[in-house]
Amino acid sequence: MCGIVGALARRDIVPILIDGLKRLEYRGYDSAGVAVLDSGQLKRVRSTGRVSELAREVAATGLTGTLGIAHTRWATHGVPSVRNAHPHQSSNEMVVVHNGIIENHEFLRQFLQAQNYIFESDTDTEVIAHLVHFHGRQEPDLGRAFRTALGQLEGAYSIALISRSYPDLLLAARKGSPLLLGLGEGETFLASDAAALIAHTRRMLYLEDGDVVEITPAGYRVMTLQGEPLNRQERISHLSPETAELGLYDHYMQKEIAEQPRALTDTVEPILARGFTPDLFGVGAQACFSGVRNVLLLACGTSYHAALVACYWVEAIARMPCRAEIASEYRYRTSVPDPETLVITISQSGETADTLAALKHAQSLGMHHSLAICNVPESSLVRQSTLSFLTRAGMEIGVASTKAFTTQLVALFALAVTLAKTRQVLTEGAEAAYFDALRRLPNKVQHVLNLEPQLRLWAERFCRKQHALFLGRGAHYPIALEGSLKLKEISYIHAEAYAAGELKHGPLALVDAEMPVVAVAPNDDLLEKLKSNLQEVRARGGELYVLADNDSHFSPSEGIHVIRLPDHEGILSPVVHVVPLQLLAYHTACLRGADVDKPRNLAKSVTVE
Template sequence: MCGIVGAIASRNVVPVLVEGLKRLEYRGYDSAGIAVLAGDKIRRVRRVGRVAEMENAAMAEDLTGQVGIGHTRWATHGGVTEPNAHPHVSGELIAVVHNGIIENHEAKRAELRDAGYTFSSQTDTEVIAHLVHHYYQQERNLFAAVKHAVRELTGAYAIGVIALDRPDELVCARMGCPLLVGLGEGENFIASDVSAILSATRRVIFLEEGDIGLLTRDSVMLTDKDDQPVERAIHVSDVSLASLELGPYSHFMQKEIHEQPKAIADTLENLLDSGFVPELFGAQAADVLSRVRGVKILACGTSYYAGLTAKYWIEAMAGIQCDVEIASEYRYRAAWADPEHLVVTISQSGETLDTMEALKYARELGHKWALSICNVRESAIPRASDLVFYTRAGAEIGVASTKAFTTQLVALFTLAATLAKLRGKLGDADEARLIDELRHLPGSVQHALNLEPQIKAWADRFAAKNDALFLGRGLHYPIALEGALKLKEITYIHAEAYPAGELKHGPLALVDENMPVVVIAPNDSLLEKVKSNMQEVSARGGELFVFADLDSHFEDSPGVHVIRTPRHSGVLSPIVHTIPVQMLSYHVALARGTDVDKPRNLAKSVTVE
């Protein structure tokens, strides 16, 4: 959520800023703006709505400049209005963009008002602009002014700052929110995501907590949280520009659904060569994974549902306790910690604030070992972890997670099998069988994708509905949860998921002819139980939409619609059954005419509370 891009160059940076903001649209936003140093003044353009509207305004004003900052805002403090949009300016001298939340903004606002500052917005960000201005007036040193200002801030921030009379400087700072520096030839950049600057450079420095940077056209100087000069490693990004383009698809969500066979195959590549070896998780993994007595998974949203699936795998295969907690809740409760339990964090971006803070809290409680499952290399959560498994989903632009989720499931299954092998619960023959099943998994996912025409035919039935119920049992209950979440996210249909056995304990009261009931019904040991639950729905006049396996014995009948996924995939079945529920949500969203890739009120990377 929110996005930052900044540039200092010997060319007009407005096109760089605009393109960068377009690349950041997927993060979620409701307004956009840029500010550049233009001769004797700061010129600023802000608009509510899409980046394209701001771009048109900038072109109409012939906006140009060699130093500038840009921002896409997702409203937190104050409504969606142009005065609340970034960049914010103080004294026509300082311009600031900011991601995050400043928790002590009200106290600082009162102090600054007493000092004579006038506020034109409701945002916490304007406090930063005025604080920097206050200190800049004292010594005309922009780097020092930012350093003094951030010391007074409580909360999370990533900021970019420019000053009218410092045309050769761009200052940035990071605490709790992602920010990186891009290194060019005679030009340098800042961004909250590498995708924003890929057209200009692939060489990036990921800032650490508390880092403050001073960028000129030819240099980057960093200090750490202790105000000591520091050098950070330079990384060459392997993100492809092609992965950020739609190609032949209508939406990024559609593209990313169809990219899942490749994403899964890429994530499995090393495993298929090596088998379930601890080294897949890092150099220390053999020692750590052989000593853990249990697993605690911390995650949010879709990643939390991946964790719930992993609980079934880990306890059944490895025979050790696995607890799964919503990170945003865990970090605020008096939790009990066993130091011998491995903390596993799951985050697509590696920057999810609640998950990062939950990891810090787990460390404070005494947990010794942490493993990160993440899709973004060198992001904050992997850097704070002892072990890491990088999924290889590639860039995911659609707000509703698809290929990131299924590759997380692959990573978690790999963890479960590795723990089982280390504990002597997975013999050579079973390991070979599971690896063979994983080798065939991309093909099974492709077969599920081939069901799209049948799923599309269901969409019109759903489009007019206001509510839906998803049911699953055992391993597939978390997939029902994920299906309900996807439907909520992009269609705005109210959807809930329940373990099918819980129907008679309350949800059955909701079932009537207006409540479509989606059932995940694989051909496993719980199939007969699921069939009984379906009878309960039919008896109340409910309309059933059933995702069954090819070898299940289901037939269409009045009020019962059946689509068969490939032959039952055993313990990997949850991954295959994820595909049709994603497809269903996508096509219902199309039928309802909602914004598939940018659903209202939601953001891709949740870096604030």
């Protein structure tokens, strides 16, 4: 959730650190800071404002240096404040930045206080600085002192540390939280995300859990906690710096909503080129798909909503039992494992801590058939899964996921059809129809984007409300959930979603003239039942906002507002119907003056439990 940047070079690295923090702003943060070794002294600048404010303070101090670390913090322990902002220091000797959570920090704090260390913050991170300093007093090799301290930490972390006494050494370690090296000519960088470094190098080296690295002017050494050398493969990142540019748009979320036709085209392309074949999902997929007999989907947030839609598709198309579980709940309950289960994890970043932990839990139970649906090829989730499908959404910066969600749906649809074909329950006619639907999909989404002015008018009504209900049926119930989530996370309007048939079992009590009710109304087999549910709303004075297929015969009237989408797109209709909900949330948030790309209290990549 937080962002780390570090560098050791022969040039001033302060601009590199600040630029890296700016490129990590999308991950979410509430404070930022930088520390460098400047003329033999450790100097820190920290701020609770945006990185732009930190940059102004850094410029005012004239900070320069060839060794440094920087951080954007999303508060876990201690309120957002300068005293709790990273980097944290010990005895003016060393400074540290940290992502993750040190679970035994209270015990370590008590131990260190007994050794006369004075704590300046409320964070778990500060114990790391003092603990390394404590061991450094007894161990002349800072690298060994660092590894000794790491051995006492419990929890998840990525850490970077520099010391005043070691002007040519940058130390780092990873356990459960992402960290990578950027390799330049005569300089080495460190970051929690490749996006922070792509302007300076495409050569990346991704650290694995348990890795410790020592960076010097001569290069780097990766080792175990015991100091044994490790080899890690260098990779070339295909991220483009231009993908992080806002261009002519007001917000990244707006840009990413508009990019969906292109993202869908790019994701659909390999499917149309190869057909619904197991090799879309990696080596060994044919044998895996032939051997599994049920599907388990694990995800969080928006990705969980994609999993819920996929359940309808897998059972309807492939005729396999399928269930979706919230990753953060799955590993904390007693479940009945089945080794013939295909475990599918879904994550935009591939670094979602709860999803990674859920996958490891499933594997520990003997379920070794795993498939990752992810947007980042170098991510931990992809590396820890036996199979993968990479969505081609491109870099997504807005905290509220949009194009990542619709491309996840395409990947999951392709999987459902491929499973059906592998199980020989797919007719040639159905396969051809699914191909045609995928071909049409980007144009259908573009048609919906052209309706943006109408959705902006709806937003003018929504922006004055405090609550909203979203309704859907069948595979569109998860789309209602996603619409509700989008509205609440960026506009801060309280919103709930229900399967429309559940309305009369309690939620109807909330309906009045001040409660807008959004209905996802595709022209499918459940349309008439949905219409009956909506009559229940009108009978209680509720105001209806209906997203209807062009051929569903919904007409606007008193208290019923209708936006007509394209003709019904069949089984891929959920992909089409979620786009207007994204636009509604976006324009509502804009009209309320919210920070659309950086909603309060939220982060893009959730790398802590």
